[in-house]
Amino acid sequence: xxxxxxxxxxxxxxxxxxxxxxxxxxxxxxxxxxxxxxxxxxxxxxxxxxxxxxxxxxxxxxxxxxxxx
Numbered sequence: 001x002x003x004x005x006x007x008x009x010x011x012x013x014x015x016x017x018x019x020x021x022x023x024x025x026x027x028x029x030x031x032x033x034x035x036x037x038x039x040x041x042x043x044x045x046x047x048x049x050x051x052x053x054x055x056x057x058x059x060x061x062x063x064x065x066x067x068x069x
Contacts, residue, residue, distance in 0.1 A: 007059040008067070011035070016049050025049055025066055027057050037064040 011029035023044040027035050035057045047068045049055070056067040 009035075009057045009059075011055060011057055013049055013051055013053045013055055015051060016044060018044060023049075027055060027066065029057060035064055037066055039066055 009029045011027040013025060014028050014034065015024070015026040017024040018041050021041060022038050023041050025037050025039060025044065027037070029035060037057070043066070047055075047066065049066065049068065053068060058065040058067055
């Protein structure tokens, strides 16, 4: 996977909270740091995100994105 953003950190999903339209995904990167990203419910479903998944957190400008291989 390639991306233009240079701020990418590997971590593990600790929680997925789905709402009607969006979902909150919590990712622990290196204790005690945790990123929380609000992404669409559709993106959570497309990535099949669940607690315990190994993912990467991409930070670009004002956005935090979730990546899964």
